[in-house]
Amino acid sequence: xxxxxxxxxxxxxxxxxxxxxxxxxxxxxxxxxxxxxxxxxxxxxxxxxxxxxxxxxxxxxxxxxxxxxxxxxxxxxxxxxxxxxxxxxxxxxxxxxxxxxxxxxxxxxxxxxxxxxxxxxxxxxxxxxxxxxxxxxxxxxxxxxxxxxxxxxxxxxxxxxxxxxxxxxxxxxxxxxxxxxxxxxxxxxxxxxxxxxxxxxxxxxxxxxxxxxxxxxxxxxxxxxxxxxxxxxxxxxxxxxxxxxxxxxxxxxxxxxxxxxxxxxxxxxxxxxxxxxxxxxxxxxxxxxxxxxxxxxxxxxxxxxxxxxxxxxxxxxxxxxxxxxxxxxxxx
Amino acid sequence: xxxxxxxxxxxxxxxxxxxxxxxxxxxxxxxxxxxxxxxxxxxxxxxxxxxxxxxxxxxxxxxxxxxxxxxxxxxxxxxxxxxxxxxxxxxxxxxxxxxxxxxxxxxxxxxxxxxxxxxxxxxxxxxxxxxxxxxxxxxxxxxxxxxxxxxxxxxxxxxxxxxxxxxxxxxxxxxxxxxxxxxxxxxxxxxxxxxxxxxxxxxxxxxxxxxxxxxxxxxxxxxxxxxxxxxxxxxxxxxxxxxxxxxxxxxxxxxxxxxxxxxxxxxxxxxxxxxxxxxxxxxxxxxxxxxxxxxxxxxxxxxxxxxxxxxxxxxxxxxxxxxxxxxxxxxx
Numbered sequence: 075x076x077x078x079x080x081x082x083x084x085x086x087x088x089x090x091x092x093x094x095x096x097x098x099x100x101x102x103x104x105x106x107x108x109x110x111x112x113x114x115x116x117x118x119x120x121x122x123x124x125x126x127x128x129x130x131x132x133x134x135x136x137x138x139x140x141x142x143x144x145x146x147x148x149x150x151x152x153x154x155x156x157x158x159x160x161x162x163x164x165x166x167x168x169x170x171x172x173x174x175x176x177x178x179x180x181x182x183x184x185x186x187x188x189x190x191x192x193x194x195x196x197x198x199x200x201x202x203x204x205x206x207x208x209x210x211x212x213x214x215x216x217x218x219x220x221x222x223x224x225x226x227x228x229x230x231x232x233x234x235x236x237x238x239x240x241x242x243x244x245x246x247x248x249x250x251x252x253x254x255x256x257x258x259x260x261x262x263x264x265x266x267x268x269x270x271x272x273x274x275x276x277x278x279x280x281x282x283x284x285x286x287x288x289x290x291x292x293x294x295x296x297x298x299x300x301x302x303x304x305x306x307x308x309x310x311x312x313x314x315x316x317x318x319x320x321x322x323x324x325x326x327x328x329x330x331x332x333x334x335x336x337x338x339x340x341x342x343x344x345x346x347x348x349x350x351x352x353x354x355x356x357x358x359x360x361x362x363x364x365x366x367x368x369x370x371x372x373x374x375x376x377x378x379x380x381x382x383x384x385x386x387x388x389x390x391x392x393x394x395x396x397x398x399x400x401x402x403x404x405x406x
Numbered sequence: 407x408x409x410x411x412x413x414x415x416x417x418x419x420x421x422x423x424x425x426x427x428x429x430x431x432x433x434x435x436x437x438x439x440x441x442x443x444x445x446x447x448x449x450x451x452x453x454x455x456x457x458x459x460x461x462x463x464x465x466x467x468x469x470x471x472x473x474x475x476x477x478x479x480x481x482x483x484x485x486x487x488x489x490x491x492x493x494x495x496x497x498x499x500x501x502x503x504x505x506x507x508x509x510x511x512x513x514x515x516x517x518x519x520x521x522x523x524x525x526x527x528x529x530x531x532x533x534x535x536x537x538x539x540x541x542x543x544x545x546x547x548x549x550x551x552x553x554x555x556x557x558x559x560x561x562x563x564x565x566x567x568x569x570x571x572x573x574x575x576x577x578x579x580x581x582x583x584x585x586x587x588x589x590x591x592x593x594x595x596x597x598x599x600x601x602x603x604x605x606x607x608x609x610x611x612x613x614x615x616x617x618x619x620x621x622x623x624x625x626x627x628x629x630x631x632x633x634x635x636x637x638x639x640x641x642x643x644x645x646x647x648x649x650x651x652x653x654x655x656x657x658x659x660x661x662x663x664x665x666x667x668x669x670x671x672x673x674x675x676x677x678x679x680x681x682x683x684x685x686x687x688x689x690x691x692x693x694x695x696x697x698x699x700x701x702x703x704x705x706x707x708x709x710x711x712x713x714x715x716x717x718x719x720x721x722x723x724x725x726x727x728x729x730x731x732x733x734x735x736x737x738x
Binding site: 148149153176177182185208210223224225234251254297299305308310317345346347350355359370371372 | 508511517542553555566578643647677682683684691693697698701
């Protein structure tokens with residue numbers, strides 16, 4: 075492992091994306107998103123994605139020159155066509171436009187389609203919360219979960235994210251995918267030849283399995299069994315049917331360079347907390363969070379992440395040497 | 407048990423509420439909501455609530471004369487003060503006003519505060535979906551769940567509901583509370599002296615328990631462990647902090663006539679699906695639902711409910727005789 079500064083990581087990511095054919099804007103925004111994931115300790119959404127991202131730009135699966143197209147279909151609804159580019163420029167453009175409209179409407183929906191991996195969904199909503207907005211977000215992703223009672227993947231692991239501003243504090247950020255565990259945990263078990271608990275995943279026949287390899291060939295189980303499966307369907311409708319995105323079972327992989335673009339969707343609901351909760355909103359939120367923290371053994375979602383982020387700003391991040399060599403070789 | 411028609415049940419519920427002191431409007435709307443729950447086989451949210459509801463009107467905990475006050479705080483944000491009346495008239499007035507605004511804005515948020523039990527949250531969103539809107543809804547409720555790692559109730563079981571119109575079909579409705587099981591199941595086990603699985607609830611010390619009575623004195627566990635607990639917090643913020651409602655730990659019981667009003671909150675996000683998903687929305691939704699139903703062993707959320715509803719319209723509903731006697735004696 076090598077330790078590199080966030081600035082160095084950003085420059086490296088940007089250069090890899092530029093060399094692959096991204097426009098300067100797309101490369102900057104995408105690099106910033108990947109490095110922000112690294113800084114928060116979410117390596118699965120960080121620089122490890124870059125080789126696949128660059129390959130997808132080269133193959134044309136991701137359009138590195140895409141310019142997001144914004145279309146206000148009503149005063150509070152904004153459609154964003156990501157044009158099969160990376161998700162980050164489309165989301166960034168859509169949320170910036172929404173932020174400028176909320177003073178009039180109190181609330182704006184941003185529906186993004188023809189998109190790609192949203193990365194850390196919580197980061198998008200966090201950025202808006204830093205500007206004073208409460209934001210709810212949904213994304214779908216390539217098929218990894220079956221409908222309840224079924225055995226074939228239809229839905230992605232479909233994250234939900236929410237952020238709200240706090241007085242004199244960083245925003246509170248909630249970010250949860252609806253699979254019981256991340257698929258990455260099953261991958262690690264498969265690599266190590268270890269069994270997994272029988273409530274994580276189903277095999278291709280729709281039967282619970284403790285065999286990690288059989289689980290990878292099958293589907294992940296949702297949190298909350300049938301209840302959670304209904305919520306997964308809800309997120310698929312919000313993120314894809316209600317944006318014009320492709321469904322999980324239609325979407326190509328975020329990892330391989332072949333095939334058509336995944337064209338998935340994301341939905342963001344950007345709210346002015348004072349228009350909804352009134353002038354007391356900031357005080358009231360602290361009353362709720364105080365009632366949680368008054369109990370021993372509790373903490374707020376995201377606390378650990380903020381600690382890691384502060385450390386990464388000071389000390390930089392650890393990157394596997396093989397990855398670093400690969401990335402350096404790609405800078406052209 | 408006695409079998410009575412839905413019309414008879416409605417008239418009975420209305421008369422009980424009128425005799426307790428409700429205005430004609432409040433009595434009609436509330437009666438309709440309770441009977442709709444009965445018709446769908448959700449007896450826990452039906453006529454069994456009426457004695458407690460009537461007692462709360464008599465004691466003044468519920469204001470039977472409350473007139474919901476609507477306040478557009480921006481073009482797409484509507485605050486509704488339920489005035490400590492029943493939730494149903496406030497939600498009904500708010501959603502009707504929202505439906506009239508969506509043509510302009512594409513999306514409206516209805517934030518209800520100073521409210522009471524929303525009943526079957528799915529019914530409110532279903533009604534709007536019948537008019538062509540996709541609706542997402544959140545409610546909080548009196549404390550029944552602890553923050554993750556804690557032992558004292560802070561949040562309600564906090565339902566999430568969603569409905570979307572379908573072409574040539576009744577709306578698809580999703581309605582799920584975020585506790586692993588309904589508290590009513592623990593009550594039944596306690597009455598029968600039966601143990602419960604150890605992952606349903608915690609005792610007052612925050613320890614998992616198989617003792618149903620200890621569970622009733624403690625808190626319910628969320629679906630999805632820490633992930634689900636974060637979603638419960640999200641719903642509490644959406645439904646209460648972002649509406650001006652009281653939090654679960656501040657709210658009085660929906661069942662007893664003493665004390666102040668619960669003053670909880672609900673948030674509804676009413677969307678025009680075509681403004682967000684485009685003209686293809688209806689087709690695309692059927693593609694998704696078709697991919698689910700193509701798999702053996704699957705069904706769509708709410709299918710069972712629709713069957714029960716059709717039967718109740720034909721055959722009426724079964725009401726325990728003791729409850730029927732109680733209600734008849736209350737008609738003044």
